[in-house]
Amino acid sequence: MVQTESRTGSQPGAIPQQRVLRTELPGPRSRELAARRSAAVAPGVSSTLPLYIDAAEGAVLVDVDGNALIDLGSGIAVTTVGHAVPAVVDAVRDQVGRFTHTCFMVGPYEGYVEVCEQLNALTPGDHDKTSALFNSGAEAVENAVKIARRATGREAVVVFDHAYHGRTNLTMALTAKNMPYKDGFGPFAPEIYRAPMSYPLRDPSGMTGEEAAQRAIELIERQVGAARVACVLIEPVQGEGGFVVPAPGFLPALADWCRANGAVFAADEVQSGFCRTGAWFACEHEGVVPDLVTTAKGIGAGMPLAAVTGRSEMMASVHAGGLGGTYGGNPVACAAALAGIATMREGNLGAAANRIGETIAGRLDPLVAELPGIAERRGRGAMQALEFVKPGTLEPDSAAAGRIAAACHAQGVVVLTCGSWGNVIRLLPPLTISDALLDEGLGVLIDATRTVLAG
The missing domain is CATH 3.40.640.10 (Type I PLP-dependent aspartate aminotransferase-like (Major domain))
Structure with a gap:
């Protein structure tokens, strides 16, 4: 179980590389901070997640309520080598x-x-x-x-x-x-x-x-x-x-x-x-x-x-x-x-990115073939995306992408949306993510996609 006392910069291994949900998301401490934010932070600055991060290591984010999330966004491709890498x-x-x-x-x-x-x-x-x-x-x-x-x-x-x-x-x-x-x-x-x-x-x-x-x-x-x-x-x-x-x-x-x-x-x-x-x-x-x-x-x-x-x-x-x-x-x-x-x-992280891309393709390509609401999976290496459309057309479906992303967030997996129409979910995992953690995160995305598109 993740310890809420852990902080970024703790000894390596202080944060287990696993998803742990201890409260609903957002939890009570995150809700308290959201109330403070509304009075202090300009509303033009928005956030993807409704919860507040307290610590991070590898490919896991820990919020102020002790929930541990799988990070498939890397702070928008910033923490490519992972969070709190000892050498860094x-x-x-x-x-x-x-x-x-x-x-x-x-x-x-x-x-x-x-x-x-x-x-x-x-x-x-x-x-x-x-x-x-x-x-x-x-x-x-x-x-x-x-x-x-x-x-x-x-x-x-x-x-x-x-x-x-x-x-x-x-x-x-x-x-x-x-x-x-x-x-x-x-x-x-x-x-x-x-x-x-x-x-x-x-x-x-x-x-x-x-x-x-x-x-x-x-x-x-x-x-x-x-x-x-x-x-x-x-x-x-x-x-x-x-x-x-x-x-x-x-x-x-x-x-x-x-x-x-x-x-x-x-x-x-x-x-x-x-x-x-x-x-x-x-x-x-x-x-x-x-x-x-x-x-x-x-x-x-x-x-x-x-x-x-x-x-x-x-x-x-x-x-x-x-x-x-x-x-x-x-x-x-x-x-x-x-x-x-x-x-x-x-760490030969270029090769790691290619392995991550192959894993993502292997898990998501069958989903694309299964669900007509996904136009395609595309990308290079560990820069991968799904584009969502109204079935049988190329009309962008931003609502579906937004609901899928929100469903992933509720299950402790961070994904990001993008695209000119907001109808694309992008995946940018740290290149040091473990196979097991990546597989688990993709499983949550797949389940959320099936649920939303079936509904």
């Missing part, structure tokens, strides 16, 4: 004891340099690269646009249907979905142009990746003009937009067009990077080498950290002082990142 905890403790902040722009430190060295080595391509560190994925994306504009002397930025790139003014403009991300927050930054994404489930039957790319390119050339494009920015596997995996050939064709026309090809790997899809970066599955790569989430092993990594000559186009920020590349976050990257290497 030790690295953070050590760094906090030495110093927590100087601002790299004032007094630099080795950890920042080492993280950049790791990024330059790990990201796709053997060309010379440099990196800059920031706080969040949105901040990294915004700086990638700055770099691309400076390097090319152009202004136009091309993004795609269903894209999600963040919540700042510029990244809201880059993001496709209005509610809840953009509604009422305009006007937005100019010179942003949207092209059709390769979405195999919803594209014309038989459309290849190359054909989908040509559809996008024709729109870009006609409505924007190739000579005006600073960068084409794309998620190699879309995240918030529904875990959309473009058809093979789509990404390479776009990258080739960028090279031929002097535009920057920028890959937003904020959610898909760091072993999540079975490779260090999702671009690698098709051998695509971006000019710029943005990273966050999994890079920090739970700490806030983000980066832009790119061709040295592009990164060098920005004048001294043009990039940076007070907290960007914070030394504690850098220490966590270095320990997390070492954990990924030592």
Whole structure:
């Protein structure tokens, strides 16, 4: 039984890797905190779970009432190496004891340099690269646009249907979905142009990746003009937009067009990077080498950290002082990142992601065949999703996805919804999750799906 006295940072093994429900969800302490929250926290900040977390380890979250939940969300792909990994905890403790902040722009430190060295080595391509560190994925994306504009002397930025790139003014403009991300927050930054994404489930039957790319390119050339494009920015596997995996050939064709026309090809790997899809970066599955790569989430092993990594000559186009920020590349976050990257290497977590993906496919594909309300299972590695539709159609069924997610939460399994219509359930388990815990979590999802769709 989980001990409610356990805290994050306890000795490894303090939290058993099992699901335990001691109260109804939410329990009495969570309900007390919810009442306090309503008076103290802005209502614009929402939460998926109606309960409050007290401790976490591995792939288990423990709430303030002692309930232990299976985490199939990883804080939206952040705790890729698991919660409270000893190497990360030790690295953070050590760094906090030495110093927590100087601002790299004032007094630099080795950890920042080492993280950049790791990024330059790990990201796709053997060309010379440099990196800059920031706080969040949105901040990294915004700086990638700055770099691309400076390097090319152009202004136009091309993004795609269903894209999600963040919540700042510029990244809201880059993001496709209005509610809840953009509604009422305009006007937005100019010179942003949207092209059709390769979405195999919803594209014309038989459309290849190359054909989908040509559809996008024709729109870009006609409505924007190739000579005006600073960068084409794309998620190699879309995240918030529904875990959309473009058809093979789509990404390479776009990258080739960028090279031929002097535009920057920028890959937003904020959610898909760091072993999540079975490779260090999702671009690698098709051998695509971006000019710029943005990273966050999994890079920090739970700490806030983000980066832009790119061709040295592009990164060098920005004048001294043009990039940076007070907290960007914070030394504690850098220490966590270095320990997390070492954990990924030592545990071969890319292979683990592929095994997780195979397990999910093996459990969920028969469910897709069984239930007409599921359009498909899709994804790469440990980045998997189910899209729900009205039976016999491709009409999105967001209500079903929401009810299924809520049913999972009530049984102590954390899953997340996403998609342009909110009709997709996404699975992002820690790559260190045990086979037994993953199997149990998937069993709860399967039972909830059958119950909701049968009803």
